[in-house]
Amino acid sequence: MSARISTALQRSGPGLDDDVFAFDGAASLLRVWSSGIRPDPNLTVSEWADQHRMLSSRASAEPGRYRTARTPYMREIMDALSPASPAQRVVFMKAAQVGATEAGNCFIGFVMHHAPGPMLAVQPTVELAKRNSRQRIDPLIEESPELRERVKPARSRDAGNTMLSKEFAGGILIMTGANSAVGLRSTPARYIFLDEVDAYPASADDEGDPVTLAEARSLTFAHRRKVFLVSTPTIRGLSRIEREFEASDQRRFFVPCPHCDQTQWLKFDRLRWQKGHPETAEYHCEGCEQPIAEYHKTAMLEAGEWRATATAADPGTVGYHLSALYSPIGWLSWERIVRAWIAAQGSDEAIKAFRNTVLGETWVETGEAPDWQRLADRRETWNAGTVPAGGLFLTAGADVQKDRIEVDIWAWGRGLESWLIDHILIEGGPGDPLCWQQLTDLLGRTWAHASGQSMMLARLAIDTGYETSAVYGWSRQVGFAQVAPVKGVEGFNRSSPVTGPTYVDATIAGKRLRRGARLWTVATSTFKTETYRFLRQDRPTREEQDAGALCPPGTIHLPDWADDEWLKQFTAEQLVTVRTKRGFARLEWQKLRERNEALDTRVYARAAAWILGADRWPEARWADLETQLGVAADPSELGPGANAPASRQTGPRRLTVRSSYMG
Numbered sequence: 003m004s005a006r007i008s009t010a011l012q013r014s015g016p017g018l019d020d021d022v023f024a025f026d027g028a029a030s031l032l033r034v035w036s037s038g039i040r041p042d043p044n045l046t047v048s049e050w051a052d053q054h055r056m057l058s059s060r061a062s063a064e065p066g067r068y069r070t071a072r073t074p075y076m077r078e079i080m081d082a083l084s085p086a087s088p089a090q091r092v093v094f095m096k097a098a099q100v101g102a103t104e105a106g107n108c109f110i111g112f113v114m115h116h117a118p119g120p121m122l123a124v125q126p127t128v129e130l131a132k133r134n135s136r137q138r139i140d141p142l143i144e145e146s147p148e149l150r151e152r153v154k155p156a157r158s159r160d161a162g163n164t165m166l167s168k169e170f171a172g173g174i175l176i177m178t179g180a181n182s183a184v185g186l187r188s189t190p191a192r193y194i195f196l197d198e199v200d201a202y203p204a205s206a207d208d209e210g211d212p213v214t215l216a217e218a219r220s221l222t223f224a225h226r227r228k229v230f231l232v233s234t235p236t237i238r239g240l241s242r243i244e245r246e247f248e249a250s251d252q253r254r255f256f257v258p259c260p261h262c263d264q265t266q267w268l269k270f271d272r273l274r275w276q277k278g279h280p281e282t283a284e285y286h287c288e289g290c291e292q293p294i295a296e297y298h299k300t301a302m303l304e305a306g307e308w309r310a311t312a313t314a315a316d317p318g319t320v321g322y323h324l325s326a327l328y329s330p331i332g333w334l335s336w337e338r339i340v341r342a343w344i345a346a347q348g349s350d351e352a353i354k355a356f357r358n359t360v361l362g363e364t365w366v367e368t369g370e371a372p373d374w375q376r377l378a379d380r381r382e383t384w385n386a387g388t389v390p391a392g393g394l395f396l397t398a399g400a401d402v403q404k405d406r407i408e409v410d411i412w413a414w415g416r417g418l419e420s421w422l423i424d425h426i427l428i429e430g431g432p433g434d435p436l437c438w439q440q441l442t443d444l445l446g447r448t449w450a451h452a453s454g455q456s457m458m459l460a461r462l463a464i465d466t467g468y469e470t471s472a473v474y475g476w477s478r479q480v481g482f483a484q485v486a487p488v489k490g491v492e493g494f495n496r497s498s499p500v501t502g503p504t505y506v507d508a509t510i511a512g513k514r515l516r517r518g519a520r521l522w523t524v525a526t527s528t529f530k531t532e533t534y535r536f537l538r539q540d541r542p543t544r545e546e547q548d549a550g551a552l553c554p555p556g557t558i559h560l561p562d563w564a565d566d567e568w569l570k571q572f573t574a575e576q577l578v579t580v581r582t583k584r585g586f587a588r589l590e591w592q593k594l595r596e597r598n599e600a601l602d603t604r605v606y607a608r609a610a611a612w613i614l615g616a617d618r619w620p621e622a623r624w625a626d627l628e629t630q631l632g633v634a635a636d637p638s639e640l641g642p643g644a645n646a647p648a649s650r651q652t653g654p655r656r657l658t659v660r661s662s663y664m665g
Contacts, residue, residue: 074306082320083228094322107142126202129179136165180206180212181203183206198233200233200240235362238365253321260302273339381562386423393413395627396412396459397459397461398411407430411424411459419555420556424449425564426444432473433469438476447459462610465489466521467489490602500612503520
């Protein structure tokens with residue numbers, strides 16, 4: 003080639019331009035050919051992301067070129083997904099707003115461009131998989147020229163690019179939901195991305211654990227496989243991601259103190275602030291106890307490193323845990339974390355959400371049944387059928403048995419403080435028309451409030467587990483405005499303890515009516531756990547209450563006419579951890595004694611309060627109820643057995659608040 007160049011340059015006269023053009027064409031072909039045989043640079047996932055990933059304004063709050071330096075803690079996690087890393091399984095138990103989703107998308111882009119092979123990406127449901135495809139995967143491909151070259155546009159007629167399938171040279175990305183067994187067993191996969199695994203159903207179409215089914219697709223790839231499990235945790239004993247993390251080497255991100263240089267991983271109980279001033283939040287070093295302002299966080303993250311704190315049961319599994327305390331400046335600040343913690347006080351559900359989504363840790367459900375004799379000692383005095391001043395509305399729970407219907411009436415006040423108002427036993431059972439008539443009469447009955455006003459039931463929830471058709475028929479007859487047929491289901495519902503209503507078929511007078519009844523589904527485990535948690539709360543003594551001290555939100559008041567048998571039924575179950583046939587742990591409520599009607603009716607009455615919206619009522623709604631009943635705002639005017647609004651309670655002032663969340 004060099005000789006030809008020399009000859010061409012020395013030529014003169016006709017034909018010189020033709021030879022030069024011929025040379026240029028040959029050189030161009032040579033460059034194309036050489037680029038085709040040149041191996042791709044040996045990049046890690048984070049290096050690929052920094053070079054090729056662009057964030058779309060459709061899918062990111064910070065559009066533009068992806069920068070791993072923005073979230074330095076994600077570098078090692080992404081690089082563990084690179085082919086050069088010996089890790090086969092990467093577990094990430096994390097808080098919200100730490101960049102995990104984008105890191106998973108970088109993993110997908112890296113596979114498409116740099117290490118092609120069959121890949122499976124699993125969301126909790128098929129519908130979420132479709133949404134993720136539109137909102138995350140399509141922008142990922144569209145904003146990267148390297149990926150656009152490898153994946154044909156979705157608008158083309160190529161069947162290789164559909165909502166849940168993206169073909170590319172050397173591989174394919176299959177997206178599915180954990181609720182679809184067909185999708186989980188569709189194809190072998192060298193790469194697997196399991197997102198939000200704690201939101202997966204217990205079983206995919208009754209064929210088994212979705213994580214197990216998905217990982218089975220990668221076994222044929224032996225040591226070349228990569229499995230990325232990501233999730234915000236949920237309940238201890240039920241959390242998949244916690245179980246996987248505890249089986250790993252449990253890596254924590256250690257950062258240096260800007261004052262003494264001691265390295266440590268960030269804990270919420272080291273975050274402190276002046277009472278009433280979340281904007282003063284600072285982190286206190288474990289070594290020198292000096293306060294660390296948040297503006298130091300950027301430098302601390304850059305100097306941080308992951309360190310294993312345990313020995314993995316499987317050497318091929320690495321695990322990482324990260325809380326929102328590490329969230330980059332501009333995302334979730336320490337001030338906002340403190341505000342979220344303060345706002346969560348008084349609500350176990352809010353504290354649970356805080357622990358899951360901010361701290362990235364599991365919530366411990368404490369379901370030990372309180373001693374019935376201790377409850378007997380704490381009974382208070384008011385007449386059956388009368389409502390103490392703190393009760394602002396009434397609900398009932400009805401449990402249908404073979405020979406009777408048992409009904410408990412509960413009054414509810416601010417902070418979901420509650421009082422047992424009445425216990426009614428209707429003899430006869432669902433086969434007796436007179437029994438149903440007495441239950442109908444109950445809907446029109448009134449109870450006397452301490453203010454002198456009369457109160458009716460706002461809602462009655464009735465169990466449909468026994469003689470379902472009879473319950474549907476009666477509910478349809480009296481109307482669904484005041485009656486809510488409910489179906490209890492086991493397990494803890496992460497999103498909502500009550501769902502519905504759904505329209506179900508009902509058989510009325512021998513005739514089948516399509517969508518003839520409305521049914522509410524109740525996660526009974528959630529309300530049982532809440533009830534026992536409320537029962538175990540410390541409360542002021544009677545003398546302190548008489549002096550104006552307030553009981554904590556959720557306090558359950560029991561009357562002295564509740565007999566020993568009722569109290570034993572109320573504490574008839576306990577929460578235990580059991581092992582499934584596959585060896586997984588799960589929480590389950592088990593009876594300590596045969597009869598538990600008092601607990602069941604409480605759960606149904608609590609579900610009725612939830613259906614009414616009491617968990618979400620604004621202050622104005624509670625104030626309106628107090629006005630209607632003529633309830634005094636002054637605690638001294640409420641009388642015995644009643645509390646003022648819990649939100650008015652005050653405590654001793656403290657200059658510095660030390661988080662008590664961790665114990």
